[in-house]
Amino acid sequence: MxxxxxxxxxLGLGYDQTALDRGxxxxxxxxxxxxxxxxxxxxxxxxxxxxxxxxxxxAEWAGLIRARQxxxxxxxxxxxxxxxxxxxxxWLVDIxxxxxxxxxxxxxxxxxxxEQDPAHIARADLTALPGAPDVDAAAIADCTHIVALxxxxxxxxxxxxxADIIIAGRTTDTAIIAALPLxxxxxxxxxxxxxxxxxxxxxxxxxxxxGVLLLDTDATGFTVTPLADEACATPHxxxxxxxxxxxxxxILHEPGGYLDVTDATYTAIDDRSVRVTGAEWHMADAxxxxxxxxxxxxxxxVALVTIRDPHYVANxxxxxxxxxxxxxxxxxxxxxxxxxDCQLRIIGQTAxxxxxxxxxxxxxxxxxxxxxxxxxxATAHDIAKLLNPYLLHxxxxxxxxxxxxxxxFSPPEIDKGxxxxxxxxxxxxxxDPMDAxxxxxxx
Numbered sequence: 001m002x003x004x005x006x007x008x009x010x011l012g013l014g015y016d017q018t019a020l021d022r023g024x025x026x027x028x029x030x031x032x033x034x035x036x037x038x039x040x041x042x043x044x045x046x047x048x049x050x051x052x053x054x055x056x057x058x059a060e061w062a063g064l065i066r067a068r069q070x071x072x073x074x075x076x077x078x079x080x081x082x083x084x085x086x087x088x089x090x091w092l093v094d095i096x097x098x099x100x101x102x103x104x105x106x107x108x109x110x111x112x113x114x115e116q117d118p119a120h121i122a123r124a125d126l127t128a129l130p131g132a133p134d135v136d137a138a139a140i141a142d143c144t145h146i147v148a149l150x151x152x153x154x155x156x157x158x159x160x161x162x163a164d165i166i167i168a169g170r171t172t173d174t175a176i177i178a179a180l181p182l183x184x185x186x187x188x189x190x191x192x193x194x195x196x197x198x199x200x201x202x203x204x205x206x207x208x209x210x211g212v213l214l215l216d217t218d219a220t221g222f223t224v225t226p227l228a229d230e231a232c233a234t235p236h237x238x239x240x241x242x243x244x245x246x247x248x249x250x251i252l253h254e255p256g257g258y259l260d261v262t263d264a265t266y267t268a269i270d271d272r273s274v275r276v277t278g279a280e281w282h283m284a285d286a287x288x289x290x291x292x293x294x295x296x297x298x299x300x301x302v303a304l305v306t307i308r309d310p311h312y313v314a315n316x317x318x319x320x321x322x323x324x325x326x327x328x329x330x331x332x333x334x335x336x337x338x339x340x341d342c343q344l345r346i347i348g349q350t351a352x353x354x355x356x357x358x359x360x361x362x363x364x365x366x367x368x369x370x371x372x373x374x375x376x377x378a379t380a381h382d383i384a385k386l387l388n389p390y391l392l393h394x395x396x397x398x399x400x401x402x403x404x405x406x407x408x409f410s411p412p413e414i415d416k417g418x419x420x421x422x423x424x425x426x427x428x429x430x431x432d433p434m435d436a437x438x439x440x441x442x443x
Contacts, residue, residue, distance in 0.1 A: 002181035008211035009200035012052035019212035036082030046294035046420030084170025110163030151255030155179035188281035194222030207231035221277035235266035297421035
């Protein structure tokens with residue numbers, strides 16, 4: 001049996017210290033935590049930065065380093081610094097060394113770096129996944145950062161170094177949990193299924209914000225136990241997690257194969273824990289890793305106006321459409337032909353789903369968010385300025401008195417800087433699982 005302690009869904013979300021102490025007392029074989037994902041968009045990968053503050057990360061990471069010391073087991077983080085670039089791995093290494101010095105502790109650190117050379121990837125033979133964007137070699141070469149998602153094999157290699165703390169670049173969410181039990185020979189289907197259920201900590205429990213989770217894997221299945229007060233796992237909460245960020249509720253693809261939970265059985269063994277058996281792991285013919293890349297898609301200026309007049313709130317979509325038409329004509333007249341994009345998103349009606357929202361709720365007021373994207377910041381700013389009079393005074397019809405709306409900021413135009421776009425949703429075949437990765441043990 002292998003026992004994995006998962007403090008939370010990601011470093012930066014916080015964790016229940018009392019529950020974490022319970023987990024340490026349960027003598028885990030490994031403490032594993034995710035460091036990020038693509039959930040917050042392409043900017044973090046594009047810039048190679050974490051979405052969380054250094055101070056906040058340090059406080060949480062210090063608690064986990066102390067927990068590792070008390071438990072006497074390795075501590076592993078995947079997708080360090082939100083995006084898993086080399087720069088964010090180095091960032092967390094620096095924080096780790098600072099914590100160890102301040103705490104008077106010693107620990108061996110291993111790093112697994114996953115960043116790829118865009119010029120090399122532009123020449124590589126890639127396979128597009130369903131829904132992948134149309135890209136050419138030039139767009140790939142323009143990426144500011146590209147990472148390959150490590151799987152369990154690369155984390156196993158890091159564990160083999162004997163390091164106390166493993167700081168990995170971009171990994172699949174499950175890899176850091178699955179590696180040790182697979183290495184120990186636990187049931188592969190159970191390991192991957194348990195890793196999927198446990199990837200977000202207590203999100204698979206009745207108190208999803210509580211964070212801390214204990215996962216036990218063995219020769220036939222796995223058991224999941226949330227450790228915070230008033231947090232329980234049920235067959236429903238555990239089975240439902242296969243739907244989380246997964247297009248197929250029964251199949252999960254990972255480097256080297258796929259998980260099938262079609263025949264899984266979920267059984268409550270007490271009022272807190274659930275036992276799961278029946279999942280199967282299928283090896284693939286080739287070992288592939290997914291790639292993620294981001295590049296600058298332009299520069300943005302944003303502006304926000306708020307509208308409360310019931311007549312304009314009710315007709316906000318028509319108002320926006322008319323503004324966009326008149327604004328486009330003015331841009332051409334004043335600035336000549338321009339390659340840009342201008343969006344007006346109605347906050348309070350359809351800002352989240354856009355045209356997919358077929359039944360927007362009525363609102364007493366709405367905000368209209370203007371987003372102008374152009375090839376450079378100065379052009380985006382000038383185009384947004386041409387939009388300003390419309391957002392402030394544009395009437396729905398010529399017969400109406402000129403209205404006045406509200407700008408929350410002065411000036412209303414806010415330069416947002418570079419906007420990034422995801423470029424890659426592709427896989428790359430490797431002859432050896434370590435071919436795209438670099439493992440180093442630090443003194």
